[in-house]
């Protein structure tokens with residue numbers, strides 16, 4: 001019988017928990033729960049059957065739609081949508097909602113510098129989510145981003161630094177998908193005309209496989225997606241950034257190099 005994602009995820013989480021016990025003890029679990037409680041306002045409990053961490057009152061593996069006020073469709077699958085920014089989410093988010101998915105938006109943000117810029121983009125993401133959409137905001141951790149990616153500072157936009165940055169963001173998104181019982185992972189990154197969508201989808205497939213998830217292959221910029229996102233973000237009054245996100249891309253922008 002095919003395993004549910006909760007069962008697949010439970011194995012991985014049990015492994016993580018077992019490692020945590022061997023290293024820094026249950027503090028790791030407590031800090032994850034505390035952080036999620038701070039970010040989402042939800043209390044987590046460990047599901048007895050699966051071992052998954054799930055919000056109080058929710059069952060892992062079932063569609064999550066409690067914030068929308070709408071009934072989930074019978075066939076709805078939980079999908080975690082990695083949001084690189086609000087404007088890039090304007091087309092993918094409602095499109096996936098129209099399809100048979102129960103969508104949770106996920107914003108990483110550690111790749112956005114300085115913090116003032118991060119706050120502006122986060123406010124726009126919250127605005128896009130409004131009251132009716134489910135959104136998870138990662139704890140802002142630029143120091144983690146710099147620790148891993150500062151060695152690739154000299155890489156131009158689109159090079160190795162960006163590949164690693166995509167992977168870092170998608171791995172964090174995949175962990176959150178497992179915690180939330182989402183089976184499917186997708187990103188808004190492929191709406192940008194400045195990024196390589198095939199490369200992003202390749203990284204997405206690898207990350208999804210690593211975490212036992214299904215990758216939803218999309219090239220959002222197709223069908224005039226980028227132009228429609230610009231129009232839609234204007235209509236919604238969303239903040240639009242002038243550079244991709246990290247300090248290095250900001251420096252490139254200041255030097256006149258075109259970036260997203």
Ligand code: SF4
Pocket residue numbers: 111112157158161162163165166244245246247248249
């Ligand atoms: S330019 Fe964008 S994708 Fe590349 S490393 Fe910086 S934030 Fe990440």
